[in-house]
Amino acid sequence: MNKIKQLTHMINRKNPFAFITTLLLVAVMMACGNPAPVPEKESRVNTDSSGRTIWSAQKATAWYAGQPWFVGANFLPSTAINQLEMWQKPTFDTATIDKEFGWAASLGMNIMRVFLHNLVWQNDEPGFYDRINTLLQIADKHHIKILFTIFDSCWDPFPKAGEQHAPVPYVHNSGWVQSPGENILKDPTQYPVLEKYVKAVVGHFANDPRIVMWDVWNEPDNPNDPAYIKMELANKPEVVLPLLKKTFEWARSVNPTQPLTSGIWAGNWAADSTLKPMEKLQLEESDVLSFHCYDDSARLNEKINQLLRYGKPLFCTEYMARPNKSTFQTCLPVGKKYKVAMINWGFVNGKSQTIYPWDSWRKSYHSEPPLWFHDIFRKDGTPYKAEEAAFIKQETGKSLK
Numbered sequence: 001m002n003k004i005k006q007l008t009h010m011i012n013r014k015n016p017f018a019f020i021t022t023l024l025l026v027a028v029m030m031a032c033g034n035p036a037p038v039p040e041k042e043s044r045v046n047t048d049s050s051g052r053t054i055w056s057a058q059k060a061t062a063w064y065a066g067q068p069w070f071v072g073a074n075f076l077p078s079t080a081i082n083q084l085e086m087w088q089k090p091t092f093d094t095a096t097i098d099k100e101f102g103w104a105a106s107l108g109m110n111i112m113r114v115f116l117h118n119l120v121w122q123n124d125e126p127g128f129y130d131r132i133n134t135l136l137q138i139a140d141k142h143h144i145k146i147l148f149t150i151f152d153s154c155w156d157p158f159p160k161a162g163e164q165h166a167p168v169p170y171v172h173n174s175g176w177v178q179s180p181g182e183n184i185l186k187d188p189t190q191y192p193v194l195e196k197y198v199k200a201v202v203g204h205f206a207n208d209p210r211i212v213m214w215d216v217w218n219e220p221d222n223p224n225d226p227a228y229i230k231m232e233l234a235n236k237p238e239v240v241l242p243l244l245k246k247t248f249e250w251a252r253s254v255n256p257t258q259p260l261t262s263g264i265w266a267g268n269w270a271a272d273s274t275l276k277p278m279e280k281l282q283l284e285e286s287d288v289l290s291f292h293c294y295d296d297s298a299r300l301n302e303k304i305n306q307l308l309r310y311g312k313p314l315f316c317t318e319y320m321a322r323p324n325k326s327t328f329q330t331c332l333p334v335g336k337k338y339k340v341a342m343i344n345w346g347f348v349n350g351k352s353q354t355i356y357p358w359d360s361w362r363k364s365y366h367s368e369p370p371l372w373f374h375d376i377f378r379k380d381g382t383p384y385k386a387e388e389a390a391f392i393k394q395e396t397g398k399s400l401k
Contacts, residue, residue: 051253055287057311060259064288064313070212070341071332071396072111072144073104074318078350078379081175083117083152085164085351089124092131098138100348103381105142107389108396111212112139113147113317113343117179118197119161129204136210145212147317147343150179150198151247152218153240157182157231170365172356172373182232185239194243195250203254213288215317216247217262221278227361241278248285259287263317269306283310292318294345296325300334308338320344322371323357328388332395346374349384 055063077096080086086093104112114135121128139146159177168174184190198216205211221237223229233239244262251260262282268274269291275283283289289312293300300319307314316335319342320326328344335342346354354374356365372384376392383389393399 051249052255054252054285055259055312060288060312063259064339067212067313068110069336069339070111070145070315070343071335071392072109072113072341072343073347073376074343074345075100075104075112075114075347076350076352078348078352081164081167081351082159082177083115083179084119084159084161084177085175086115087117087120087128087131088161089127089131091164092134094134094138097135098141099381100377101138101142101144103377104144104347106398107376107392108398108401109392110143110396111145111147111341111343113149113215115149115152115179115218116201117159117177118151118184118194119159119179121197121201122193123161125200128201132201132205136205136208140210146210147213147215147315148211149215149218150201150251151216151220152179153220153222153224153236154178154218155224155227157185157224157228157233167351167353170353170356170360170367172354172358172360173352176352185236185243186233191243191246195246198247198250199254202251202256206254206256206258208258211258213259213261213315214251214256215261215263215290216251217244219265219292220244220262220282221276222265237276237278241281244278245281245285261286261288261290261315261317263290263292263315265292265318269303286312288313288315290315290317292316293331294319294321294324294326297330297334300326300331304334304338304340313341314338315341315343317341317343318345320346321357321373323373328395329391332392336395344374344376346376348377349375349379355384 076086077093077100079093079096080091085091136146155173155176155178157178159179159181164175180194184194202214220240223232223236248260262285264279264282267276267279269279289307289310291303291307291314293303293316304314319331320328332342349355355372356369357373375384376388377383390399
């Protein structure tokens with residue numbers, strides 16, 4: 001370095017043009033002596049446990065001001081019974097995803113909530129990333145943003161990778177599986193694998209504008225009554241609570257540009273004092289608040305007003321159960337009034353069989369129910385109710401285009 005300084009000083013005195021050339025040469029020499037920059041994809045993953053902070057109400061509101069009013073559905077292709085069948089390589093059905101995303105776009109829908117699964121990542125990490133990217137490409141083609149859900153405490157607590165069983169006839173969500181399963185939940189020695197999974201997946205897509213938000217855990221304390229309650233951990237909320245907090249921390253540690261959330265779904269939200277520990281944690285840790293409401297429009301309006309006190313944007317990530325008077329015609333206008341994102345459960349009547357109600361786990365059905373519980377389309381793309389499809393188009397503005 002001393003020789004470089006001496007050379008620069010001599011050239012500077014005799015020839016200023018040569019001086020400039022020398023400075024460029026020195027810059028190149030110094031760059032060559034430094035480590036190569038980290039590739040963009042790898043630089044997204046920050047293993048620093050501190051990560052970014054929880055968004056303030058001001059930051060969350062400023063972010064949401066640049067977003068449209070989101071309307072969409074929880075999405076599972078009609079050819080998949082659960083998240084595993086959706087994402088595993090042999091059954092990843094791009095043709096169906098593309099077709100059904102096209103039906104969503106025809107209604108003016110601009111968001112889909114999609115569930116991931118830790119076992120797919122564990123068994124085929126590179127392939128999982130490729131398939132996620134493929135889905136994002138298809139969604140982007142249809143001008144749809146994706147809200148990914150990382151963990152889920154609903155339905156079968158014992159997921160198994162590989163070929164999935166056929167649907168149980170006439171039973172609502174007869175094959176949906178939890179992530180992580182009970183065997184992992186009750187074994188803290190396996191939590192480091194979950195940590196690696198969360199950091200790897202969120203980190204890999206931390207700057208992807210096609211992803212609007214990460215839902216870190218769906219209904220974390222759901223007891224799955226009556227379907228699987230006898231198989232569930234007796235102290236499930238106590239086990240999941242600290243793990244949910246860690247999941248938020250793991251996701252934040254890789255500095256995602258997208259907000260994080262976990263939706264509250266049951267209980268009394270009227271005041272902070274009436275919240276259960278799980279709900280309190282979900283609300284405190286979420287950048288943007290989310291919730292579920294399968295009740296009528298009056299109850300939806302009440303729940304929205306209870307959550308407005310936090311001053312953050314609201315996403316209703318599950319609603320629409322026709323027998324409960326939770327319908328598009330009654331609920332979408334309420335969401336639109338407050339600019340609350342509205343994401344209904346169910347899209348195409350397929351292997352999930354969510355046209356049947358929750359009570360199909362204890363009551364026998366032998367044919368299509370007189371009133372569909374969830375879902376919008378039949379498998380051929382025909383709307384279950386033409387007037388519903390027309391109303392959704394009206395609310396999203398699609399009918400005016």
